[in-house]
Amino acid sequence: MKLFIHFIAISAGLIISTVAQNAPQCTGPLSVRKEINSLSSSEISQIKDVFLKMKSAGWWDWFTAIHVQNYSSLHSTPEFLPWHRRYTRDVEQTIQSYIPSFAMPYFDASAVCADPASSIIFRPDYFGGNGDQETKCISSGIAAGWIMDSSNSCIKREFNQGNRISSWQCPENVMSDIQTSKTFGDFSYNLELGIHGSVHNAIGGDMSSNASPNDFIFFLHHSNIDRLWLKWQNLNPSAKYQYTDYKGNPSDINGKLTLYDTPIIDSFDVGYGFNCYTYDESSTGTMTRTGLLNQKKNGNSDSITEKNLINFLDSQDLQKFFPDLVSNKPIINAPLMSKSMSPNSNTNTTSSKSTGNENIAGNIPTKDFKFNSTISLKTETSAVIAQNKTQGSSGGLKYPIPTRLTDGFLRMMGYDIPKYREYYQKQVDLANLLNSKGYVSPYL
Numbered sequence: 001m002k003l004f005i006h007f008i009a010i011s012a013g014l015i016i017s018t019v020a021q022n023a024p025q026c027t028g029p030l031s032v033r034k035e036i037n038s039l040s041s042s043e044i045s046q047i048k049d050v051f052l053k054m055k056s057a058g059w060w061d062w063f064t065a066i067h068v069q070n071y072s073s074l075h076s077t078p079e080f081l082p083w084h085r086r087y088t089r090d091v092e093q094t095i096q097s098y099i100p101s102f103a104m105p106y107f108d109a110s111a112v113c114a115d116p117a118s119s120i121i122f123r124p125d126y127f128g129g130n131g132d133q134e135t136k137c138i139s140s141g142i143a144a145g146w147i148m149d150s151s152n153s154c155i156k157r158e159f160n161q162g163n164r165i166s167s168w169q170c171p172e173n174v175m176s177d178i179q180t181s182k183t184f185g186d187f188s189y190n191l192e193l194g195i196h197g198s199v200h201n202a203i204g205g206d207m208s209s210n211a212s213p214n215d216f217i218f219f220l221h222h223s224n225i226d227r228l229w230l231k232w233q234n235l236n237p238s239a240k241y242q243y244t245d246y247k248g249n250p251s252d253i254n255g256k257l258t259l260y261d262t263p264i265i266d267s268f269d270v271g272y273g274f275n276c277y278t279y280d281e282s283s284t285g286t287m288t289r290t291g292l293l294n295q296k297k298n299g300n301s302d303s304i305t306e307k308n309l310i311n312f313l314d315s316q317d318l319q320k321f322f323p324d325l326v327s328n329k330p331i332i333n334a335p336l337m338s339k340s341m342s343p344n345s346n347t348n349t350t351s352s353k354s355t356g357n358e359n360i361a362g363n364i365p366t367k368d369f370k371f372n373s374t375i376s377l378k379t380e381t382s383a384v385i386a387q388n389k390t391q392g393s394s395g396g397l398k399y400p401i402p403t404r405l406t407d408g409f410l411r412m413m414g415y416d417i418p419k420y421r422e423y424y425q426k427q428v429d430l431a432n433l434l435n436s437k438g439y440v441s442p443y444l
């Protein structure tokens, strides 16, 4: 109850009813979301202190409860992207009530595709590494030792290859998903089945259950998924308000978001309504290998491989996997900013708290919400494809084949299995093609 009052207090005064098709443009400063590698050590230790306070105030269990309760409406459905955009923003705004300058970092997972376990996020001074061999409990990182309401237990991780994580989608695969998905429904499902599912499945433990928000990596990951959606939106302006499921059936964009009392369409515009944030995309086009590696260090992955691909693939292959690269679309370093917004274009310096539209429906669970459906699946190691790190023909590392999602994970998520097989085959075909052409990824 205490938590509920806290929540209302934060939301009070910020409720704006949204009847128009588009929420109003943000007038205050935008939160600028940076890649996790770009955070300073003082930002990380500040987060650590605040997250502990938020844990005792019940926030993390609260946010997990929301996800657990509404799970089935939010995955494998058109709501996947708009709902998680809203949810991630709510968490960001809650953290901002403790640290006003906070912006949700993103984890550019594909930038560490060949050896995900080496990511900075798993360091002990960040979010800790794999779970214990027996208990699966994490023993390092910001949330080590926490007991979560959803399981009445620790936060668990179970990497899919012992203390390693097998390869997931590299930037080329993610870029291909973005360029070959021409409708919202296609894009949403490809992203969900692709890098989204891979990260959840491969980290395992809480991350591969419906209580995944227990692990803060969830929010770093969804911030990145959201960034990729924004990228797709900016590349496909005419399809921006399309709202269909993956089979192409139209869905109601003016309907309400699950749990929230706001129209789904309000999630579609970043820089408007409650979406007063943007992404820091500092990958600009220095196309030398050193330049690429420096950019890699800064964590941004998806706009820097394009020129590289043009040099290795013929036009037929480009057409199949990277159609935008043959259509003269100006996509290299495509701007991520919504419309004309940029973080520097704001002259209004009033509090960022004044621009949010935090209208939350009254049916969100209280902290006493009962957990009875948490599913935690064992990783099916037999289905894990071993990572291939042998040398490619031109001296660079061979392009890794993304690991297939396990059958247990596919079932738990309710994914369309034939659709997944088709999607996954295309991912493998691309990896094989790149290897057959002696392609050297700037990320390996």
Ligand SMILES: [Cu+2]
Residues within 6 Å of the ligand: 067, 074, 075, 084
């Ligand atoms: Cu989710």
